[in-house]
Amino acid sequence: MPLQAHYAKTLPKPRFRYTPCIQAGPYYQLAGMIALDAQSGQLESGGVAAETDKIMRNMLGALPEYGLALDQLVIARIFTTRFDQFAEINRVWEGYFPEGTTPPARTAMGVVALPLNATVEIEFCFYREA
Structure with a gap:
């Protein structure tokens, strides 16, 4: 199955060499995002x-x-340099997945550093049937 690259005009342009979204069959893997305007x-x-x-x-x-x-x-992976403040991250997250909805699977990891001195990075994986 060939991989297909996707780009979104609404996102900040990558500062490094990577593809923001790769499609592999029905799966779409979004690269880790930091909070850039x-x-x-x-x-x-x-x-x-x-x-x-x-x-x-x-x-x-x-x-x-x-x-x-x-x-x-399907799944989100959250990386943060401020795991001591994870409750704040979770509060925002829960606002996007209110009661009555099924949130995706999720992993959270504390890390030492993130690109451009960000304190949070999240990567996302979607599944779309053809």
């Missing part, structure tokens, strides 16, 4: 909650360009 390229200020919210908004903004919907999200 698409216009300025600057990192969102305000700490882990603000960064988490910006990442989620960026991801949601790109989904129509990828032909995906939030209910096709």
Whole structure:
């Protein structure tokens, strides 16, 4: 099965050499996102909650360009340099998956550092049947 690269005009341009979204059959793997503003390229200020919210908004903004919907999200992997503030990350996360919805599987990891001094990075994997 050939891999297909996808790009979204709504996302900040990659600063390094990678593909923002790779499709392998019905799976779409989005590269880890940090909270960059698409216009300025600057990192969102305000700490882990603000960064988490910006990442989620960026991801949601790109989904129509990828032909995906939030209910096709299979798993998210959250990386943070501030695991002591994970409750704030989780509070924002839960706002996107309120009671009555089925949230995706999720993994959370504390890390020493992230690109561009971000405190949160999230990668997403979607499944879309043909």
